[in-house]
Amino acid sequence: MLPEQFGIVGVARSEQTTKAWIAAMKKAVQEHSRDEFKQDVWNGLAESMSYVATDFADDEGEDAVVEVLRGLDEQRGTAGNRVYYLAVPPAAFETIVTELGERRGAGDGWTRLIVEKPFGHDHASAEALNGILKQWFREDEVFRIDHYLGKETVQNMLALRFANGIFEPIWNRQFIDHVQITVAESIGVEGRAGFYESAGAIRDIFQNHLLQLIALTAMEPPIDFTADSVRNEKVKVLRSLHTPGPKSVVRGQYGRGFVEGDEVPGYRDEEGIAAESTTETYVAAKLYVDNWRWADTPFYVRAGKRLARRETTIAIQFQRAPHPPFAEIAGDGMRPNVLLIHVQPDEGVSLAIGAKVPGQGMSIRTVHMDFLYGGAFRTGLPEAYERLILDAMLGDATLFTRADEVDEQWELVDSIVAAWRRDRPVFPNYEAGTWGPRSADELIHRDGRSWRRH
Amino acid sequence: MTHVAWAPPKWADAARRTLAGLEERHPSRTILLFPEPRGADRVQVTVSMRCYVVQGVSQEVCSEVIELRLGGRRAQAPASIVHPLLISDLPTFCRWRGEPPWGKPELEQLVGICDRLVVDSSEWPKVPAAYEQLVTLFDRVAVSDIAWGRAREWRGRLAALWPGIARAERLSVTGPKADALLLAGWLRSRLGSGSRRELELALVRRSAKELSRVAVDGVPVDVPRGSPPSPSDLLSAELDLFGRDPIYEAAVKAA
Numbered sequence: 001m002l003p004e005q006f007g008i009v010g011v012a013r014s015e016q017t018t019k020a021w022i023a024a025m026k027k028a029v030q031e032h033s034r035d036e037f038k039q040d041v042w043n044g045l046a047e048s049m050s051y052v053a054t055d056f057a058d059d060e061g062e063d064a065v066v067e068v069l070r071g072l073d074e075q076r077g078t079a080g081n082r083v084y085y086l087a088v089p090p091a092a093f094e095t096i097v098t099e100l101g102e103r104r105g106a107g108d109g110w111t112r113l114i115v116e117k118p119f120g121h122d123h124a125s126a127e128a129l130n131g132i133l134k135q136w137f138r139e140d141e142v143f144r145i146d147h148y149l150g151k152e153t154v155q156n157m158l159a160l161r162f163a164n165g166i167f168e169p170i171w172n173r174q175f176i177d178h179v180q181i182t183v184a185e186s187i188g189v190e191g192r193a194g195f196y197e198s199a200g201a202i203r204d205i206f207q208n209h210l211l212q213l214i215a216l217t218a219m220e221p222p223i224d225f226t227a228d229s230v231r232n233e234k235v236k237v238l239r240s241l242h243t244p245g246p247k248s249v250v251r252g253q254y255g256r257g258f259v260e261g262d263e264v265p266g267y268r269d270e271e272g273i274a275a276e277s278t279t280e281t282y283v284a285a286k287l288y289v290d291n292w293r294w295a296d297t298p299f300y301v302r303a304g305k306r307l308a309r310r311e312t313t314i315a316i317q318f319q320r321a322p323h324p325p326f327a328e329i330a331g332d333g334m335r336p337n338v339l340l341i342h343v344q345p346d347e348g349v350s351l352a353i354g355a356k357v358p359g360q361g362m363s364i365r366t367v368h369m370d371f372l373y374g375g376a377f378r379t380g381l382p383e384a385y386e387r388l389i390l391d392a393m394l395g396d397a398t399l400f401t402r403a404d405e406v407d408e409q410w411e412l413v414d415s416i417v418a419a420w421r422r423d424r425p426v427f428p429n430y431e432a433g434t435w436g437p438r439s440a441d442e443l444i445h446r447d448g449r450s451w452r453r454h
Numbered sequence: 455m456t457h458v459a460w461a462p463p464k465w466a467d468a469a470r471r472t473l474a475g476l477e478e479r480h481p482s483r484t485i486l487l488f489p490e491p492r493g494a495d496r497v498q499v500t501v502s503m504r505c506y507v508v509q510g511v512s513q514e515v516c517s518e519v520i521e522l523r524l525g526g527r528r529a530q531a532p533a534s535i536v537h538p539l540l541i542s543d544l545p546t547f548c549r550w551r552g553e554p555p556w557g558k559p560e561l562e563q564l565v566g567i568c569d570r571l572v573v574d575s576s577e578w579p580k581v582p583a584a585y586e587q588l589v590t591l592f593d594r595v596a597v598s599d600i601a602w603g604r605a606r607e608w609r610g611r612l613a614a615l616w617p618g619i620a621r622a623e624r625l626s627v628t629g630p631k632a633d634a635l636l637l638a639g640w641l642r643s644r645l646g647s648g649s650r651r652e653l654e655l656a657l658v659r660r661s662a663k664e665l666s667r668v669a670v671d672g673v674p675v676d677v678p679r680g681s682p683p684s685p686s687d688l689l690s691a692e693l694d695l696f697g698r699d700p701i702y703e704a705a706v707k708a709a
Contacts, residue, residue, distance in 0.1 A: 258533075260534055260535060261534055261535040309540075346542075357694055365694070368543065433533070452543065453546075
């Protein structure tokens, strides 16, 4: 898929040669590529790769990068087109964006800037970052990446809803009892202690992935599939989201426990974590989308680390059948219909329906109609980043987050965090390897509902 | 569905035999857990898939079987191993072989992930005392008892004695202790207030491997026709059930 006129330039502070960097990249590709490593393909790619060791705090550093990029224009015909991928610490963001902006030549080709999370720490800092970006780049040149949006199943949510006539008429408060979104990780902080201590689950997962999943689930049909049409609809959802009150959000932190058979330490015992840390590793909330489609329909969401299993799902639970005309005993097995969208792992969709158990009498049992990507399509699924980076190269921002979406996401998070500042949590409050704190169960049990168990 | 079976070494062969007669009827993922708490601290896994041609359908039905040997401390943390293997949103049945270790982490954890716990109280050495422990699980998980299922036809025969049976004073049972206790508990709970002490139905039991004779006040009850169901049949029947069984629960409380 990559054009001939293409080159990759690695830029970082670490002193190393291009040769050493290419060797490190080769090793990474061999370890992590979803396809079999092919030496001839790699050789072609490696020819286009170079490395610049520089510090952006130093003016000469940028000049060195510009020089390499101009060299690529001449050698590989890249025509001044640039995709900058910024996976940089927040402290370096302003300097780098400014330096890149200042060095844009009038006659250059197009420029696209991919910005990794965290995009800010709160609304004010995100607004400041957006301000810096706006100073040098147009909004259509900025690609705020949320890799969840690159996952096939997340995009399939749009196909499911808007390419099928049967779902949209029932996709509303009249037919849907509630929605549950789970972003569960079984891993701990895995060497990201520094970042995680200041971010916690609410900034690491809730502010971006979770809220984007809600937006895609709840948005109105866009008039077309262009970036702005889709993002216009998403931002309306984000703007209309609210929590009914502080009791509708709970947080937790894991203690020691067992995950996949291994005994694991509690969060406070992880390397680099403060012994009295009050950073949350779990957050659950009840949210409402205040519009005609969703009024009074709760969206229960939860995200956390060291949970019982790795799983990201969107469960649409429909209203129960109003009056089952069966004998009392038959109704024992009757559960509401659930449309379950598996985002990861095992991407696919399943619909739970009640069916008669063969034999005498009328016994009802839940069965599933399943669609698994691996079973229906024999092609491998692209990694989310593959899809998103290619989209950015093509200038398609549909699956990237726009500035106003980020604003709305942070406004909600700020309101939650503000309430948290008023009390000191008693942590840890859930064992590693479980589904989170008891208070999360209470949150949903209060409404006579329960979390999906697995 | 996901079918989880907890089988201490003593029960391992029986668990495999029952499973062999079950897979064809219940397409499932079966997770066989063999605890070896005195073994080395490790997990050993064997995975197999068994497929069967279904009569009248041009497709095969396949069952996955995952055998896990949980050594050392791993035997105390089965849920953490089972959880990632459960099939999302499908019911999970847990068959517990032998008497559960009441209050121990392995039982508590599996109860927490199961929709239905299937036991066979005839495998328990300490009935009726163990029923008091079992009762504490009723509000947390639906419970099935194969000993209860095994006596189903006999309950039918006893029910046919209504209304005369309402005046019964003595129930004589030849069979496993659990089966006899549950039959007596069922009669007490159906005919009286459900409290063991308040009822005067006496149970006289003669030990036997199978439930072979029941008499009310000395009068033998008709023996159910046909051969008794196999262990696979009994477990299979339990796997078709959902929800709590209030009649069984009352029988246990009155046993």
